[in-house]
Amino acid sequence: MFEAMGVHGPTLSPFASLVLDVALLASAFWLLAKPTKRPIMDSLFLATLVLSVTLLRVVMQPLPNVQPVTVAALLVGAQLGARRGAAFAVLVAMISNFFMGDGWWTLFQAVGWASVAVAGSQLSLITPSGLNLRKAIFASLAAAVWFDLIVSFSILDGTIGFTDFITYLIHGIPFDLLHMASNLAFVVWLGGWFSERLEEQPTLEEIEFAVVNGHGIDG
Secondary structure (H helix, E strand, C coil): CEEEEEEEEEEEEEEHHHHHHHHHHHHHHHCCCCCCHHHHHHHHHHHHHHHHHHHHHHHCCCCCCCCCCHHHHHHHHHHHHHHHHHHHHHHHHHHHHHHHHCHHHHHHHHHHHHHHHHHHHCCCCCCCEEEHHHHHHHHHHHHHHHEEEEEEHHCCCCCCCCCHHHHHHHHHHHHHHHHHHHHHHHHHHHHHHHHHHHHCCCCHHHHHHHHHHHHHHHC
């Protein structure tokens, strides 16, 4: 199933790549399988969100280790919950890597961003008055380090020793710092705006109740 080791870990055969993609897609659908009051609206909103962030990542590919998905996953998890946040992360990793290069590392990127989304859902980043910027800044910096560490494990294939792995991590510190700096910029400049865009719209039941209640008052 695996072939020679590449820069980002073992190179997958075409069949192994297919199995990996199917597994990731299945996990995304499983995460989204929880019933909602407005499944069509939720699906359309999440699809738009995934495609928008995917496009942003692809466009920003030339910038070294600038990962807009990290902050996006953190805020999606904080605003929409762990399940939809994790599904968002998996889908963005899959679709963006279709254009940027798919492989073994896609699994680790998906896991890394999904775990960031789950963490975001537990950190109380969203308050009644909006995004808690101070918390979001610290969370985004930690998320950069965590994501880069998770993805670094993709190079392990049984032939790399502990010392080599530590050396690899040390050499990656400048790129970790770039990721942290870009996360800081994203969350400070766009965090509040993005979290507002993620605010859930009223459910169909709430809209119907408002309409009926309004007619009752008018009557």
